[in-house]
Amino acid sequence: MKKIVVKKRHSIRKSQGVDLLLRLEEQIGSSANLFRADMIEVLETNADVSLFMVAKKPLLMDTGAWVFPTLKGAVQVPFPERRVTVDAGAIPYVVNGADIMRPGIVAVTDDVKAGCPVQIVDERHGKPLAIGIALFDAPDMRASTAGKMVKKFHHVGDEIWNMEI
Structure with missing residues (x-):
């Protein structure tokens, strides 16, 4: 894969954040609450995966089929599932x-x-x-x-x- 370049970044609406966390909850259950934040930003990149900044750190990724923590997200916010x-x-x-x-x-x-x-x-x-x-x-x-x-x-x-x- 080529180097990921961030084109834009902006905060998402609260309703979008709720939907994102519900999709994350489908994957990791109640541990999704560990990724709650007042502000979640989406990074528009040249990659096939959408990246989300939680507390100004790229902690979540969305492929369209599923939402899951990035590796940095799994390291910084450990969870026991999957x-x-x-x-x-x-x-x-x-x-x-x-x-x-x-x-x-x-x-x-x-x-x-x-x-x-x-x-x-x-x-x-x-x-x-x-x-x-x-x-x-x-x-x-x-x-x-x-x-x-x-x-x-x-x-x-x-x-x-x-x-x-």
């Missing part, structure tokens, strides 16, 4: 943008659904390393022994992470 935990051996690959393979996964929360966003976290500290799209539901992921389980969407050092505002 987690795929990987072992220490997978960390260097994940932070460099690799998809998540089954041998590196040590735990999956029950709310992981195929086609929905998840946060990939490290086993030791529980710190988010990337945001991905689950390719299988949680039970199928646990039952599997090999193959790709999560497609990478956003990781440390990518264009969303390095975006200058």
